[in-house]
Amino acid sequence: MILIVSMIKVCDDCKFKDLKEALKLTNRGDTVLVVGGKYVLNEVIIDKPLVLLGKDDPVIDGNGKYEMLIVKSDSVIIRGFIFKNSGFGFVKDYSALRIKNCTGCIIEGNRFVNNMWAMYWENSERGIIRNNYIDGGRIKGAGTYSGNGIHLWHCKRMLIENNEITGHRDGIYFEFVDSSIIRNNRSYKNARYGLHFMYSNDDVYYDNVFSGNGAVAVMYSKRILMFRNTFKGHWGGTGYGILLKDVYNGEIKDNLFYKNTIGLLFDNSHNLKVHNNVFLENGIAIKLWASSTKNKFYENDFIGNTFDITTNNVSPDVVFVENYYDTYEGYDIDGDGFGDVPHRLVRVFSVLTDMVPTLYLFLKSPLQDLLETLEKAFPTIIPSLIEDKRPRMEIINYGKNGKFKQEI
Amino acid sequence: MLKVFKYEFYNLIRSPAIWLYSLFLFFITAGFTWFTEDPSKTTSAVLTLTIFLMPIITMTISIMDYYNSREFVELLLSYPLKRGDVYTGKFFAQILSLVIAYSIGYLVPIVIKGWFYEYTLSLYISGIMLTGVFVSLSLMFGVLNDDKVSGLAFVVGFWLFSTLGYDTLVLGIALYLRNYPVEKIVIPLMFLNPVDLSRILVVLKLDVAALMGYTGALFKEFLYSKLGILMALASIFLWIIIPYIITLRIFYNKDW
Numbered sequence: 001m002i003l004i005v006s007m008i009k010v011c012d013d014c015k016f017k018d019l020k021e022a023l024k025l026t027n028r029g030d031t032v033l034v035v036g037g038k039y040v041l042n043e044v045i046i047d048k049p050l051v052l053l054g055k056d057d058p059v060i061d062g063n064g065k066y067e068m069l070i071v072k073s074d075s076v077i078i079r080g081f082i083f084k085n086s087g088f089g090f091v092k093d094y095s096a097l098r099i100k101n102c103t104g105c106i107i108e109g110n111r112f113v114n115n116m117w118a119m120y121w122e123n124s125e126r127g128i129i130r131n132n133y134i135d136g137g138r139i140k141g142a143g144t145y146s147g148n149g150i151h152l153w154h155c156k157r158m159l160i161e162n163n164e165i166t167g168h169r170d171g172i173y174f175e176f177v178d179s180s181i182i183r184n185n186r187s188y189k190n191a192r193y194g195l196h197f198m199y200s201n202d203d204v205y206y207d208n209v210f211s212g213n214g215a216v217a218v219m220y221s222k223r224i225l226m227f228r229n230t231f232k233g234h235w236g237g238t239g240y241g242i243l244l245k246d247v248y249n250g251e252i253k254d255n256l257f258y259k260n261t262i263g264l265l266f267d268n269s270h271n272l273k274v275h276n277n278v279f280l281e282n283g284i285a286i287k288l289w290a291s292s293t294k295n296k297f298y299e300n301d302f303i304g305n306t307f308d309i310t311t312n313n314v315s316p317d318v319v320f321v322e323n324y325y326d327t328y329e330g331y332d333i334d335g336d337g338f339g340d341v342p343h344r345l346v347r348v349f350s351v352l353t354d355m356v357p358t359l360y361l362f363l364k365s366p367l368q369d370l371l372e373t374l375e376k377a378f379p380t381i382i383p384s385l386i387e388d389k390r391p392r393m394e395i396i397n398y399g400k401n402g403k404f405k406q407e408i
Numbered sequence: 409m410l411k412v413f414k415y416e417f418y419n420l421i422r423s424p425a426i427w428l429y430s431l432f433l434f435f436i437t438a439g440f441t442w443f444t445e446d447p448s449k450t451t452s453a454v455l456t457l458t459i460f461l462m463p464i465i466t467m468t469i470s471i472m473d474y475y476n477s478r479e480f481v482e483l484l485l486s487y488p489l490k491r492g493d494v495y496t497g498k499f500f501a502q503i504l505s506l507v508i509a510y511s512i513g514y515l516v517p518i519v520i521k522g523w524f525y526e527y528t529l530s531l532y533i534s535g536i537m538l539t540g541v542f543v544s545l546s547l548m549f550g551v552l553n554d555d556k557v558s559g560l561a562f563v564v565g566f567w568l569f570s571t572l573g574y575d576t577l578v579l580g581i582a583l584y585l586r587n588y589p590v591e592k593i594v595i596p597l598m599f600l601n602p603v604d605l606s607r608i609l610v611v612l613k614l615d616v617a618a619l620m621g622y623t624g625a626l627f628k629e630f631l632y633s634k635l636g637i638l639m640a641l642a643s644i645f646l647w648i649i650i651p652y653i654i655t656l657r658i659f660y661n662k663d664w
Binding site: 089235236237239259261283284306353355356357358359360362363364365366367368369 | 421452455456459460500572573575576578579582583586590591594595604607608611615618619620621623624625627
């Protein structure tokens with residue numbers, strides 16, 4: 001078999017002026033170089049391995065009506081385009097770029113502006129999504145009127161790195177996505193979640209920055225590894241750093257949680273290790289529902305949070321040990337770096353507000369201070385099983401070797 | 409009345425107690441602004457202190473001033489003056505001088521920093537409202553009790569009740585009725601206590617308001633609706649006007 005690979009150039013003064021026509025005439029393995037210009041596409045299908053290169057910012061436009069490009073082949077590379085103005089609708093999910101049943105596709109260095117969905121991957125494997133800038137352009141009402149930035153459904157072994165995503169419903173959305181890596185992305189000001197896992201297992205995300213979204217939600221997933229991420233400014237009635245719901249066997253380490261209403265929420269999540277994180281100035285650092293079991297929290301820093309831990313009840317196999325708490329008032333006589341008196345994690349006011357949320361109206365009242373003082377003198381209300389038997393006397397992670405300082 | 413007011417005002421503004429109070433506020437506010445660069449944290453810290461200490465300081469200054477000037481008041485009453493004018497003059501003189509002291513103590517550090525935010529402003533307004541309420545109340549306690557000690561006892565008693573006792577009661581009610589939609593009782597009850605009302609007014613503007621969740625949202629929606637503002641103002645106004653009227657009546661009928 002003879003393989004002839006050719007390059008087709010598309011531009012305003014070239015032989016091919018229309019990208020759609022050019023794509024029809026390509027053979028397997030061809031390269032299509034698009035130089036500048038604006039191309040309105042309506043569900044144009046790429047059904048063979050191709051390289052699409054954009055030079056001088058060619059625009060693929062959906063005119064606010066169409067789904068633009070659909071890839072139905074393996075090994076397609078798309079680089080350097082601007083995808084703009086996909087259709088919007090409630091009946092159909094319009095996506096600027098849809099990728100179906102593809103192995104080894106690479107989407108890199110593109111800009112996606114003002115689309116309902118930016119990228120929608122289905123049934124794909126070993127794809128790479130890299131260096132893209134994605135702006136849904138819909139901050140207000142994006143929860144209902146917008147789709148997700150990077151949407152993956154039934155995929156495997158994907159790599160998502162160095163992307164910037166904002167203004168969508170969810171920044172990155174995983175549904176039935178296994179064994180994939182998300183790293184070095186920035187996902188901010190998305191209407192719902194910065195990153196959203198559903199039924200996805202064995203994934204890892206690290207070195208990402210999430211800010212000003214509703215939350216990062218990890219749901220119904222197993223063995224997720226989360227490290228060196230920053231979660232900041234998830235503020236408001238439903239702001240969470242990470243929202244864990246039905247998660248099993250994960251690990252959360254070396255993350256920074258800064259200024260979230262709730263840093264980490266555990267809802268029916270089991271067997272997670274949470275260590276070496278910094279919880280800084282959150283409303284509630286960790287909210288732990290009684291349904292969560294066998295979780296272990298160690299060597300974390302709790303600094304400047306309004307409440308460190310709130311809970312309705314704690315399963316006895318949840319362990320807090322060797323964390324640092326700025327509210328710890330014990331002493332260390334033997335000088336081993338650990339306090340000699342256990343630290344009670346839950347404060348009386350947060351126990352009361354958990355029983356009756358209305359009591360948050362007493363926030364910052366003299367009564368709140370009085371209750372805390374009374375509780376210290378006569379420990380009665382707090383269930384004593386929630387305590388850290390070996391609280392650290394000094395900060396473990398925050399600011400060590402300049403760690404976490406630059407993210408703030 | 410204006411003459412009495414003027415005289416009382418000049419007298420008060422020269423008294424060291426007022427300036428100590430102002431200085432105290434100044435050092436607290438300046439201290440917090442100095443140590444934390446975050447205006448929201450400063451406000452939150454100053455709020456806690458203001459809510460707790462301002463009532464007792466204001467009431468003590470006000471009632472002690474009343475007791476100290478009793479002989480002078482009696483002297484004034486022997487002149488052909490309306491009794492009501494004597495009292496009203498004193499009332500406004502006290503409020504004005506305390507508000508000035510408060511403004512200088514609190515506002516100067518804030519203005520220097522240029523921290524003009526909704527919450528710094530609402531704390532200022534809350535402080536003024538509380539000053540009005542507590543001056544009115546403490547004058548009532550003063551006129552009701554000729555004995556200094558029992559007058560002060562009333563002041564301290566009311567201070568403890570309004571800052572701690574009342575909240576404890578509401579807390580008890582809320583816990584007892586926790587299986588019912590308890591916010592329907594607690595929110596109106598918060599409107600009845602000026603200390604709670606002015607605290608929540610500020611807290612709702614702060615970041616921590618997000619923690620209040622559903623109740624906070626409900627309260628905010630109500631408080632910043634037309635009816636809510638009206639009710640808040642009415643509550644504060646009643647706390648000022650009712651003791652004022654009572655005191656006025658006693659003042660008229662009192663056998664000096």
